[in-house]
Amino acid sequence: MTHSYADPRAFTSRIRAQDVFDVSFRPECATRYIMSFDQLFDELAISTDPFALCELRGTCDLGLGRDTQTTLHYILSGNGEIDLNGRGSLKVSQGSLVLIPAMQTHALRNFGSQSERIPECKPAALNIAQLVKHADEGGDTQLIALCAHVHVGLRGLNDVIDLIREPLVETVTEGNTILPALTSLLAELTHPGLGSRAMIRAILTQCMIDMLRKRLTTQDKSLRWMAALTDPTLWNALRAMLDDPGANHSVDTLADLVGMSRSAFALRFSEAYGSGPMELLRDLRMRQAGHLLRTTDLPIKRIAHLMGFASRSAFSRRFETSTGQSPSTFRKE
Secondary structure, X not given: OOOOXXXXXXXXXXXOOOOEEEEOXXXXXXXXXXXXXXXXXXXXXXXXXXXXXXXXXOOEEEEOOOOOOOEEEEEEEOEEEEEOOOOOEEEEEOOOEEEEOOOOOXXXXXXXXXXXXXXXXXXXXXXXXXXXXXXXXXXXXXXXEEEEEEEEEEXXXXXXXXXOOOXXXXXXXXXXXXXXXXXXXXXXXXXXXXXHHHHHHHHHHHHHXXXXXXXXXXXXXXXXXXXXXXXXXXXXXXXXXXXXXXXXXXXXXXXXXXXXXXXXXXXXXXXXXXXOHHHHHHHHHHXXXXXXXXXXXXXXXXXXXXXXXXXXXXXXXXXXXXXXXXXXXXXXX
């Protein structure tokens, strides 16, 4: 089925958090870092772009491949899971929000269990692709998910969301502040009208912000890298890598950039982000390379050079190790 994409003006939302969080980067240490994420949330520019409505009927899977952008799935109906291609699975049900980092292969799976049916959606009227998967043998139960790309900007950079490396799941239960958004979202999908697509983007953006701030209040380790964004010293190093991942970065050059010794910088970065700077840099390079392979016709050799590799063969080996596919196969997928 042909995917239909639109390029509307991005809906940008800013939010001011009111809490101060006590963040411990190293639980075994007595030192506690007290910092406010208020300014960070005020500076973040979060936007979403809905691109597909996925419908699974009966017990079946719908492979979503490997997207070069971070994807948010909002489960509108049904019960199932998101399979992470050998890395486990995430249980989902009506109201669940799941954020999948860029370049991670995954698939939607419908358990085929009975669930509350929703009114028929009209994605075509909203320029949203409709992807339908039917089970081979009967079954009229459905799992429906609205899928959107997520963009997070900060201080002139538009790809801060690439720092998310593990899937995030928000389990929506009765009383959850996200739950009322489901009703509004369904109303726009089933009865689209003037401004409906903009309203859907606004609702999804609100849900995305809510997911992030809840995880920060509970000191979720998967988001501890956000603390690095509030550290002016580490931010300068992060910005250099995000701005040009293919540059000739090293621990030494990044340490010099922020005026720290090599060992002090490496330790501070690891404590804040959870991994070394070169590990992050490799991930950023592969994600940017994947984006260029999918969105441009640049020769692979040229992409290899842009990503800091001396040869196409070295780049191809690293890319296949990271993604399980050669650059040429990934481009054709």
